[in-house]
Amino acid sequence: MTVALTTTSHAILGLLAIHPWTSYELTKQMSRSLHHFWPRAESKLYEEPKKLVTQGLATASTRTVGRRTSTVYEITPAGRAVLAEWVAVPGAGPALEFELLLKVFFGENGSKADLLANLAAAADWAAERQRQNIEVAREYVEGAGPFPERTAQDALVAAFLTSYWDAVADWAAQARKTVESWPDDITKADPPWHFIHELAARDLP
């Protein structure tokens, strides 16, 4: 019986195409990179490879450490074929979930201070991502990055994440300035018309 492969299945398959891994190693690798644009719970990463094995896309071999077992997964030729097909059909665009922005959107139900606290949290979040990002880039510059043969693809993805995180940081800083100029009763705030006018004046792409 053939089970449908999800995007997550293909993500795991893609990791296995680089290298054989244990489930645990998969979780570590995920949190390093994929996690930023395909976030999944660890438990999922223990389940998915099993599904790949039942479909003949990967093989599992068991190692023993003391009285515990661990499972190493390896991609099969069939797995590589499936992966190539998957890459060939363009994927879905980005889907964003941003609770903090929701609170900004409904900001008039709280105080100006609440609104500023949300914007400060956004700035912190972006700063932390960017800090990690820069540290990883430094590793690569020093030649200490893992899988140096994959640096080109890694950099392509890093380029996106960098400008995405910059967008969050810049927005948080700018929005903070805007909101600081607002009165305490934010329902009386002047809209930032210069922004709206600039946007409206753009050429349609």
Added chain:
Amino acid sequence: MTVALTTTSHAILGLLAIHPWTSYELTKQMSRSLHHFWPRAESKLYEEPKKLVTQGLATASTRTVGRRTSTVYEITPAGRAVLAEWVAVPGAGPALEFELLLKVFFGENGSKADLLANLAAAADWAAERQRQNIEVAREYVEGAGPFPERTAQDALVAAFLTSYWDAVADWAAQARKTVESWPDDITKADPPWHFIHELAARDLP
């Protein structure tokens, strides 16, 4: 018995704070704005308001059109209180799901043409968002936007989405140039070192 309210519950509550709506109107309003940063299936928007009613945060009244009924929901004072509490605690940062970027990340399993097709799809996606965005801004400039009293908050959110969509568009264009310079065998591609060096040279935030 008290049911836990999800972020989606609060999003609906926020919409009800603006105005009473039928479920159907909620779905339309969602797809206009919230959908971009809190995407949910329509069916959810028929369920959630019922939950709010059981918690005393909204009231429902039934209208009849022909032989069909429709339900109008209205926020209660208790609902407004809950909403104010929710806005006051800073929300979660952005979570991104970006399948297309996953395919770029695993691009070496396909052809250079596959990679370029993915980048072209990303460019199209961003162009379409930005086009709609600009058209909405023009409505506001003409004074034709809905809920003009909410223009300030709307603009704050639009500022984020605009730079986020710009980030996607700029990345897609830049990445396309990079990949076009690559050989057909993309495993032999030169990494974009200038980007990596620039990133590594940044000050830590």
Added chain:
DNA sequence: TTCTTCATGTAATTAGTTACATGATTGA
């Protein structure tokens, strides 16, 4: 009149998460 789209939901299914469990290893 018939077809399509708008309008209003319900039911079944599932992908994913949270919580739990337990052995191995390390360091204080």
Added chain:
DNA sequence: TCAATCATGTAACTAATTACATGAAGAA
């Protein structure tokens, strides 16, 4: 030798999605 953390999973639950169903209104 005890506690904390690393390593490896399983089980229960649920938020959300997909698929289905049906009436109203307007167009052709």
